[in-house]
Amino acid sequence: MTVSKALEGVRVLDMTHVQSGPTCTQILAWFGADVIKIERPGEGDATRSQLRDIPDVDSLYFTMLNSNKRSVTLNPKTEAGARIFKRLIEECDVLVENYAPGAIDRMGFPWEKIQEINPRMIYASVKGFGPGPYEDCKVYENVAQCTGGAASTTGEIESLPLVTGAQIGDSGTGIHLVAGILAALFHREKSGRGQRVTCAMQDAVLNLCRVKLRDQQRLARGPLKEYPQFLNGGFGNAVPRAGNASGGGHPGSVVRCKGWETDPDAYIYVIAQSGAFPALARVIGHEDWLNDPEYNTPEARLHKLDQVFAEIEKWTMTMNKMDVMATLNPLNVPNGPILSMKELAEEQALRDTGTVVEVDHPERGKYLTVGNPIKLSDSPAVVRRSPLLGEHTDEVLRTVLGLDDKEIHAARLQGAI
Numbered sequence: 583m584t585v586s587k588a589l590e591g592v593r594v595l596d597m598t599h600v601q602s603g604p605t606c607t608q609i610l611a612w613f614g615a616d617v618i619k620i621e622r623p624g625e626g627d628a629t630r631s632q633l634r635d636i637p638d639v640d641s642l643y644f645t646m647l648n649s650n651k652r653s654v655t656l657n658p659k660t661e662a663g664a665r666i667f668k669r670l671i672e673e674c675d676v677l678v679e680n681y682a683p684g685a686i687d688r689m690g691f692p693w694e695k696i697q698e699i700n701p702r703m704i705y706a707s708v709k710g711f712g713p714g715p716y717e718d719c720k721v722y723e724n725v726a727q728c729t730g731g732a733a734s735t736t737g738e739i740e741s742l743p744l745v746t747g748a749q750i751g752d753s754g755t756g757i758h759l760v761a762g763i764l765a766a767l768f769h770r771e772k773s774g775r776g777q778r779v780t781c782a783m784q785d786a787v788l789n790l791c792r793v794k795l796r797d798q799q800r801l802a803r804g805p806l807k808e809y810p811q812f813l814n815g816g817f818g819n820a821v822p823r824a825g826n827a828s829g830g831g832h833p834g835s836v837v838r839c840k841g842w843e844t845d846p847d848a849y850i851y852v853i854a855q856s857g858a859f860p861a862l863a864r865v866i867g868h869e870d871w872l873n874d875p876e877y878n879t880p881e882a883r884l885h886k887l888d889q890v891f892a893e894i895e896k897w898t899m900t901m902n903k904m905d906v907m908a909t910l911n912p913l914n915v916p917n918g919p920i921l922s923m924k925e926l927a928e929e930q931a932l933r934d935t936g937t938v939v940e941v942d943h944p945e946r947g948k949y950l951t952v953g954n955p956i957k958l959s960d961s962p963a964v965v966r967r968s969p970l971l972g973e974h975t976d977e978v979l980r981t982v983l984g985l986d987d988k989e990i991h992a993a994r995l996q997g998a999i
């Protein structure tokens with residue numbers, strides 16, 4: 583196997599901050615692109631100092647979103663900074679940004695100008711909303727979860743809308759943006775031209791909630807049989823929250839396991855898939871269901887799901903969740919123990935695949951991060967620590983832009999770097 587970086591030779595001008603944009607450029611960096619993160623002199627990405635666990639040391643919020651990047655401090659709003667920024671546009675292949683709508687334009691670099699400076703440039707942005715009434719709004723993760731349909735469809739029945747811990751608004755949009763950038767890079771091979779790539783957080787969340795828009799249309803034709811509301815109260819005119827019901831083709835539920843009284847994660851998700859139902863019924867001691875017309879078809883069981891899962895739970899409560907999993911997997915019964923962050927951090931298999939990685943940082947020491955979940959056979963990702971603020975300013979100005987000591991000194995005097 584010849585190992586080489588998939589995006590070797592691609593240079594990314596990284597004007598991102600907080601989470602959505604940094605997620606995108608971190609993946610590009612793992613694929614081997616040279617990602618040059620531009621940060622405001624003296625302050626840097628606001629997340630460097632947010633949710634700090636060690637005084638004066640870059641937070642885990644920052645370090646876990648900015649691996650494998652170089653950091654350059656630069657203020658494009660100064661005269662020397664604008665010159666350097668223009669030179670960076672000339673030398674880079676992709677510009678990624680997720681500032682507030684219009685921020686890069688206000689720096690003096692609207693898309694038309696960027697394209698004029700470098701027609702091969704791919705200019706990729708994350709914004710909260712696409713064109714329309716909300717296009718000027720600033721948006722964070724939970725706003726996107728609420729406006730993209732996730733919150734209205736997540737939560738217990740007849741209870742508050744809930745946001746999820748999975749960062750589908752920020753990281754979800756960043757990952758969508760990666761796909762757009764790679765498509766534009768591929769297209770540039772043929773056309774010789776870069777293009778604008780935009781991804782709105784509302785759109786990305788809605789894309790991830792596509793099955794709920796499916797259900798919205800099904801609802802117009804009749805009740806949604808797999809939703810608990812089918813038995814317990816009926817439907818309104820919009821897709822409701824359905825607790826932990828699968829909402830897919832097969833009924834599923836979270837059930838308690840041994841130790842649930844004291845362990846908040848002693849639960850497992852069990853899917854009563856029709857093909858595996860006989861094996862599931864047997865293992866929980868309900869072979870009788872297999873000849874009982876009240877239970878032996880998926881349609882009959884639809885009316886008895888509460889009882890079915892109550893019986894499954896009686897059985898799961900006799901074992902710890904990993905033993906339940908070990909018993910159900912050979913029976914082809916799909917299931918998922920509720921794994922805590924502690925358990926995931928300690929999971930050896932995730933360490934072995936590089937999905938959970940420990941890296942060393944000069945100021946914080948060792949820390950854990952999530953490595954690249956996208957595995958390429960010939961281009962494995964090697965995760966390196968995040969850069970210190972401005973760690974690579976001189977190096978990039980010298981080696982990428984060819985600036986000399988005098989020019990760098992002059993820019994520094996102006997506060998441009």
Ligand SMILES: CC(C)(COP(=O)(O)OP(=O)(O)OC[C@H]1O[C@@H](n2cnc3c(N)ncnc32)[C@H](O)[C@@H]1OP(=O)(O)O)[C@@H](O)C(=O)NCCC(=O)NCCS
Pocket residue numbers: 599600601602603620621622623656657658659680681682683684685686688689708709710719720721722723752
């Ligand atoms: C995330 C967000 C809400 C944060 O808002 P914010 O903290 O107020 O920051 P802004 O994006 O408005 O940027 C603040 C300013 O910093 C400036 N700035 C950024 N980098 C700079 C640099 N290197 N040098 C000088 N100024 C810089 C911007 O030009 C902007 O100034 P302006 O308002 O005068 O134009 C906003 O950036 C946003 O909506 N982004 C798009 C959606 C998004 O990605 N959200 C998810 C974030 S995880």
